[in-house]
Amino acid sequence: MEVDALTILLTIAIAAVLAFVKLNKSEPDIHPLLLDQQASVAPLRGEGESAIHRAKSVPAGSSLAKVPLERIKTLDDVWQNGLAANSTGRCLMYMLQNQFSYIGESYEHVDRRIGGFGTGFITETKLKPRTETPVGIYAPYSQESFVAQQAFYRYGFVAVPIHDLRSSELLIEIVNQTKMKAIVVAQKALPLLLQSLKDCSSIKTIFVATIYISEEQKKIAAQYGARILKFAEVEYNGSLGALDAVKPEPSDIAMINYNTKSTSLSKGVVLTHANLVAAMTGFSGSLPGAKKFTSKDRLLSHFTNGDVIGTWMTSAMVMAGGSIVFPSGLMKNVLHDSQATTPTIFASTPIILEKIHEALDATYGTGSSFKKAYASKLALLDAGRVSTTSLWDFIGLGEVRSRLGGKVRLVVTTNPTKPETLKYIRAAMGIHVISTYGRTETSGIVTSRNMFDYSNDAHLGAPVGCNEIKLLDDPERRYTSGDQPNPRGEILVRGPNVMKGYYKKPNATATSIDSDGWFHTGEWGSFNANGTLELLGKKKKVKSEKAPSSPVQEEEESKE
Known part of the structure; x- marks a missing residue:
């Protein structure tokens, strides 16, 4: 049987039309009705407060999410799970x-490094494991800080990240409040530490992430009774006979974090292993099944190891056995870092995402093909669809997507990020975005915005599974649970992710956490009809501070 040329051409044409229709289908990624009610709302409420809102996965009467698996209760358990899942990866x-x-380094190799540094640390400092001993980490953007932090989890020490590498005032205050005897320091932070040693008399051992320490630096340290050691040498010496792990309990303190929106820098937030594992569980639970982290994923995060958001984000990736990228730390290299390492998960602050948007728009935004492609992709977005398979993704937007390495499937950020930037990431780059809201006191997470909610509504999303939220009437502000159309009041949070308290400040703790375990955030909010939370402002004036820590600095800052 012969097939003539016309039949062949018709077949090709029909196939092309069907492919075009398939690639440009406008069915939404999620049924709109599923976005109409994003939280589980308790049927009853107390006087002077709103109904309690929870994640739909943990309705009233059920237990809040605490752990991802019964065997994973501490951050060391998280590491062991990742090691078992992908030991040679x-x-x-x-x-x-x-x-x-x-x-790159494999899980097996990093595991030996963790045991080696932990052992070397104990040998050099003579500090006893599991005695809730605070240890400083003044190296927020390095693989050494990751290894050190994991070693502290393994051997039961308390990590105290110090975020600002330029503030001697903050450094001195934290050291003196915690009485830390040892500290891990980045090379560029060592000069400031040495200048501050006269006011940091408790520090006796300094571990420097560097290949060179001058005699002058050793002399200055010795003048104040401290020793300087190379991180790599301590790690190597310890690896020759690594000690057995000293397993922490979930209730043990994992971190004291000073990156908090409190009225005083001296309020260190005490977070236990249970707190941080619960936060990780809450975040992971907010990801749809197909979007959860796997061993094939690679995380490039602009939140630091020491930042509480960076801690549970990194932990979620480690638990899955995925890989973690430590970027170079310069704003001018943000796109290069991503292209060189091809991450699948890109976690960044709103400021950095907005700068990326500006840079890409300046490069591609004026081209006619880009404008047509972007307009078409915006139409798809308005129809409820984020796509990487439309014809425009191949014709006009492929190069834009490649600027983040070409493999990013999810961007994670915090609120607030400009709507124009979120639209650009979803439409021009074809990448889903999930944004979170939280406080350091709640282990960095309270709500998470549904990644399929592409609206421009200025809400923070619904509660994650590890906590519940309610609003408390504020008569002074005239915010009440009876307000129409939406209840308003102070945001209160309760759950296993809520801090143990403020370090050595029982009165401040009692003021912030009431007898029923509710943390009073000092921020006003309202509940929308669909169960999402909207931020209305701060209840009281708080001390100005930076956005969450990021390793990406302007080039001029990095040279300081």
């Missing part, structure tokens, strides 16, 4: 000093 990616290329 890549764990860390980072730059060597003074080079512009990345190297």
Whole structure:
């Protein structure tokens, strides 16, 4: 049987039309009705307060999410799960000093490093494990800080991240309040630490992430009774005979974090292993099944290891056995870092995402093909669809997507991020975005915005599964639970992610956490009809502070 040319051409034409229709289908990614009610609302409420809102996965009467699996209750358990899931797979990616290329290390290799540094640390400091001993980490953007933090989890020490590498005032205050005897320091932070040693008399051992320590630096440290040791040498010496792990309990303190919106820098937030595992569980539970982290994923995060958001974000990736990228730390290299390491998960602050948007729009935004492609993708977005398979993704937007490495499937950020930037990421780059809201006192998370909610509504999303939320009437502000159309009041949060308290400040703790376990955030909010939370402002004036820590600094700042 012969097939003539006309039949062949008709078949090709029909196939092309069907492919076009398939690639440009406008069915929404999620049925709109599923966005109409995003929280589980308790049927009853107390006097002077709103009904309690929870994640739909944990309705009233059920237990809040605490752990991802029964065997994973501490951050060391999280590490062990990742190690078992992908022992020979890549764990860390980072730059060597003074080079512009990345190297990788497997989970097995990093596990030996963790045991080695932990053992070397105990040998050099003579500090006893599981005695809730605070240890400083003044190196927020490095693979050394990751190894150190994991070692502290394994051997029962308390990590105290110090975020601002330029503030001697904050450094001195934290050191003196915690009486820390040892500290891990980045090379660029060492000069400021040495200048501050006269006011930090408790520090006796300094572990520096560097290949060179001058005699002058050793002399200055010795003058104030401290020793300087190279991180790598301590790690190597310890690896020759690593000690057995000293397993922490879920109730043990994992971190004291000073990156908080409190009225005083001296309020260190005490977070236990249980707190941080619950936060990780809450975040992971907010991801749809197909979007959850896997061992094939690679996280490039602009939140630091020490930042509480960075802690549960990194933990979620480690638990899955995925890999973690430590970026170079310069704003001008943000796109290069992503292209060089091809992450699948890109976690960043609103400011950095907005700068990326500005840079890409300046490069591609004026082209006629880009304008047509972007307009078409915006129409798809308005129809409820984020796509990487439309014809426009191949014709006009492929290069834009490649600027983040070409493999990013999810961007994670915090509120508030400009709606124009979120639209650009979803439409021009075809990447889903999930944004979170939280406080350091709640382990960095309270709500998470549904990744399929592409509206411009200025809400924070619904509660994550590890906590519940209610609003308390504020007569002074005239915010009440009876307000129409939506209840308003102070945002209160309760759950296993809520801090143990403020470090050595029982009165401040009692003021912030009431007898029923509700943390009073000091922020006003309202509940929308669909169960999402909207932020209305701060109840009281708080001390100005920076956005969550980020390793990406302007180039001029990095040279300071």
